[in-house]
Amino acid sequence: MIVFDLKCAREGHVFEGWFSSTEDFAGQKERGLLVCPVCGDAQVEKAVMAPAVSAKGNRRTDPVVTKAGHQVPVSTGGDSEKTAVLMQALAKAQAEALAGSEWVGRKFADKARAMHYGEVDAKPIHGEVAAEEARSLVEEGVEVAPLIFPVVPPEAQN
Numbered sequence: 104m105i106v107f108d109l110k111c112a113r114e115g116h117v118f119e120g121w122f123s124s125t126e127d128f129a130g131q132k133e134r135g136l137l138v139c140p141v142c143g144d145a146q147v148e149k150a151v152m153a154p155a156v157s158a159k160g161n162r163r164t165d166p167v168v169t170k171a172g173h174q175v176p177v178s179t180g181g182d183s184e185k186t187a188v189l190m191q192a193l194a195k196a197q198a199e200a201l202a203g204s205e206w207v208g209r210k211f212a213d214k215a216r217a218m219h220y221g222e223v224d225a226k227p228i229h230g231e232v233a234a235e236e237a238r239s240l241v242e243e244g245v246e247v248a249p250l251i252f253p254v255v256p257p258e259a260q261n
Contacts (some may be wrong), residue, residue: 109181111139112146121148122239193251204229206257214235219245 106142107128109120122128128149132139137147163194204227207214211230218225229250240247 108219109147110144110150111144112148113139113144114142116141116144116192139205157191197251201227201229203227206230206254208256212240215240215247216243216247219243220227 105122105124105128106196107120107122108117110117118140120128120137128137132147135145138145146205147244185227207230209231211228211232214223214230217223218228232247237249239249
């Protein structure tokens with residue numbers, strides 16, 4: 104069986120049609136047997152559709168080792184167990200990166216700029232900043248990076 108996406112000429116409704124072959128589609132079209140199930144239009148053509156492409160056999164399944172020596176598994180797509188392991192590894196890496204970092208909350212942009220311009224000693228910090236402000240920091244050359252997972256402020260933790 105072949106599945107084609109079909110489209111009516113009147114309203115542009117797209118629907119599926121199942122045929123035993125391309126010739127079967129052509130024959131049914133010639134005999135006027137193809138009709139839009141929504142509006143009844145008999146002028147039906149094949150619609151543009153994405154091909155069904157199998158997954159590559161050369162997908163990476165071995166873990167990637169980061170510069171810090173952490174092994175991060177690579178998801179092959181659709182495997183929830185591997186995805187969960189990947190998310191756990193990313194969360195662990197973020198927690199390790201923040202272990203020596205100070206929470207500065209909404210003062211992040213000011214403190215990051217002060218360190219960048221040498222007004223205060225540089226040290227690892229993390230906090231909150233609006234997306235536009237983060238872009239401004241990057242444009243100024245301040246080295247910042249978004250966190251993968253949200254961080255609960257220390258005062259909000261149980």
